[in-house]
Amino acid sequence: MPQAPSASEREALDGFKRRLAEVMVRSRLNLRDDLRVINVLWDRLQVERIAGARELRPFWEGASSPPGSRAVLYVNIPYCRQKCSFCKFQVRTAPTPRALARYAADVVREAEFFSPGLAGTRFDFVQAGGGTPSLLPAARMKELFGAVFARFDAGRAALRSIEFHPSSASPAKLRACRAAGFNRVSFGVQTLDRSLLSRLRRADQTEARVRRAVRWAREAGFDIVAVELIAGLWGDTPEGFLRGAVRLLRQRPSSLSVNQLNLTADYMKAEGIDTEKYAAFRAETMPALAQALRERAAGLGYRAESLSETRGIWTLVRDDLPTPARADGCEALDRVLGLGQGAWSHVPGRAWYQRTTLEFSQEKPIYRMRRQTPETAMAAYVRHALINGSFVDFRAFRDAFGEDFRRRYALELRLLELFGRVRLEDAGARFLPVELTERYFFGSIFFVRQWARLTAGRALLGPDYLRRLAEAVLPG
Ligand code: SF4
16 A cells, blocks of 8 residues: 655645646646546647648657667558457558458558658568458458568567467468568457457457468468467456466467556447446456466476566467567667557657658648657656556666656655656666556646646646546545
8 A cells, every 4th residue: 555645745746737737727628537538638739730741751760769668660550340349559450451451551551651761770570460461352462561571671689570460360370471571470369258259349250260370370380479368367267367377378488478457438338338347346356366377388398587566468479489579569768669540660869750641642641740858758658658557767768868867756646656657767667567547648648737827728638527536536
C-alpha cells in the first residue's frame, strides 16, 4: 500500500488538482463520460496538416537518436475478417480483394516516396502488423513486402517480424513472407477454448488450424515462430488457461507471449460486465497464474523471460534458444517510420505524424502532424512508457532529454506512487499496469502543465465531469 501523503505533499497534490480544475473548468461541451476526451483536447490543439511525405523528411533526417533507441520500420495492414470483441485497434473489416490490392499498392508507393530520403538508414527492427497482415493473398505479400525490403535497409541482425492469424495462414503466404525477408512470425492465438473463441468472434479458429500454421511456419524456414495468448478473458479459468498454454507449448514454438486483457468498453458490452465485476474476477484468477504458468512451462523446457506483472506481458522462451534482444513492439525512444494508413511515425523530440487521407490515395497524401517541443516530447515519452507499463531508465532519460527525470516530474511521480502506479528504483521508474480507463487519466497528468497555458477556452469537459473525476481519482 502506498504511504499516505504528508502535509506538504497534500499541498502539492491540491495544487495539482487546482491546475487540473482550472484547465477543465474552462470546458463546456459535455462529451461522454470518458477520460479519452482529455487526450483528444490535447491532440486536436497540437495537430497540423501537411501535404506530403517530402515535408516529413527533415524531421527524420535531423533527428539525433538517443542512446539505445532503434530505427523501426512498421507496416500497418488495417484489415481483419471481422473484429474480435476484445480488440482495441481501429480495424476495417471484411475487405474485398480489390481493396486489399489497392491498399498494398499504395503502401508500395509510399515506400517509394519515403525511401530516397532515408537512404543510409539501417533499420534495427521491421514489423508488419495491423490488423491482420495474413489476410493478404500470397502474391500480394510477395509484391508488397518484397518492395519494402528492397527499398529499406534492414540489417542482417535485424528482427523482421510479421503477425499472422492462424486461420488465414497458408504455406504459400508463409513462404512468401520468409522469402521477402521476414525471419520471425507471430501467431495471435489468444485462446484455444472453443466456447471462448466463438464469444470473441474468432469461431473460425480451431486448434487444428493453429497446429497446422505453426508447422507450416517451421517448414517455411522462419528462425522464430512465436505464439501469443491472452490471460484474463472473461469466463476463462486458471485451469483452462494453463491447459491451453501447455497444449501450445507442446507444439514447440520459439516463444509464447501472454498479453493481459485490455478491458475496453466494447468487450464489457459484449460480455455484459462492468469494471468492478471484471476487477473482482481478475483479482481472483490472475495472481496465481503467473507462477503456475512458470512451473508448467519449466517442465516443458521453457524459461520465463519476463514473467511479471510489470509490463503486462509474460514471455516464455524455449530453453535451447537465446534470450530475445529486445521486445517486439516499438519502444518510446525508437525512431519509427510507419507505412500505411493508421501507422504512426514517430521521431522522438521532433514529431509524431500519421497519414490520414480518407481515401488512401497516393495522389493526395495528407498527414496529420504533431510537433514536439522538448517539453511535449518528454511528456509524450513518459505517457507512452506509462501506458505500455515500461521502465524509464533515469540515465537514458537524461541522455535523451538533458533533464533529471525525478526532478522534472516530482509531483506527477508522487501522485502515481500514491496510487500504486509506479515504483521508483535506483536506476529508474517502473510503471505498473493500469486499466484502460485509468491510463488516459494517469497518462494525461504529464500534460497538465501544458494545458494550463492553453488560452483557447475551447470546451470539451463539463465542470461536473471535473468534480466527479477529481473525487474519483484524486485524494482528499
Ligand atoms: S485479428 Fe487481431 S487486429 Fe484483428 S480484430 Fe482480432 S485482435 Fe484485432
